[in-house]
Amino acid sequence: QKEVEQNSGPLSVPEGAIASLNCTYSDRGSQSFFWYRQYSGKSPELIMSIYSNGDKEDGRFTAQLNKASQYVSLLIRDSQPSDSATYLCAVKPGGGADGLTFGKGTHLIIQP
Amino acid sequence: GAVVSQHPSRVICKSGTSVKIECRSLDFQATTMFWYRQFPKQSLMLMATSNEGSKATYEQGVEKDKFLINHASLTLSTLTVTSAHPEDSSFYICSARVGGLYGYTFGSGTRLTVV
Numbered sequence: 001q002k003e004v005e006q007n008s009g010p011l012s013v014p015e016g017a018i019a020s021l022n023c024t025y026s027d028r029g030s031q032s033f034f035w036y037r038q039y040s041g042k043s044p045e046l047i048m049s050i051y052s053n054g055d056k057e058d059g060r061f062t063a064q065l066n067k068a069s070q071y072v073s074l075l076i077r078d079s080q081p082s083d084s085a086t087y088l089c090a091v092k093p094g095g096g097a098d099g100l101t102f103g104k105g106t107h108l109i110i111q112p
Numbered sequence: 113g114a115v116v117s118q119h120p121s122r123v124i125c126k127s128g129t130s131v132k133i134e135c136r137s138l139d140f141q142a143t144t145m146f147w148y149r150q151f152p153k154q155s156l157m158l159m160a161t162s163n164e165g166s167k168a169t170y171e172q173g174v175e176k177d178k179f180l181i182n183h184a185s186l187t188l189s190t191l192t193v194t195s196a197h198p199e200d201s202s203f204y205i206c207s208a209r210v211g212g213l214y215g216y217t218f219g220s221g222t223r224l225t226v227v
Binding site for chain 2 (some may be wrong): 034042
């Protein structure tokens, strides 16, 4: 069973602070990793994708990947109340599978 | 660009009836469409993968005779929930792979309630 694990939260962060979201995955053959944001009752929207070990920055967001530790993280700098949502970690498993395996998501609350 | 239009957004149906959900790729050709289901406070679970012009591949535990998938063209995939029951009530989302190797875009989702 290929799994993606996330702390469900809620994770409460003061406005302006850094929010740190973490994810681990079980399939060592995984090559592609994604962070999605999902508001209640809505479809996921892509925040970041990362494929190589290290950091990838896009505006206030930084994704970090460590394949040896099977660990992916997302940092949100200067957190805003509008960042409050559920953040889903998704992994494209290896072995030719094409669909994504999602974690249960971390509920992030940015306190004004 | 790379928009997947999903309809309907919400549907309420009676137990025992069938419901069809459509996903259209508006500005690209979706060779492959993925169908997910999400129960409240749960993650998205991949139900099946459909490829244009061929039979869908279903994930373990998903009844192929209950969840009929048709992908007859490069821009349209449909999911029909047959003989729906209250336990089928869920949020159904389609997704297509776009551009590059690993980008995915999602439809807006369909909230199905079976009463």
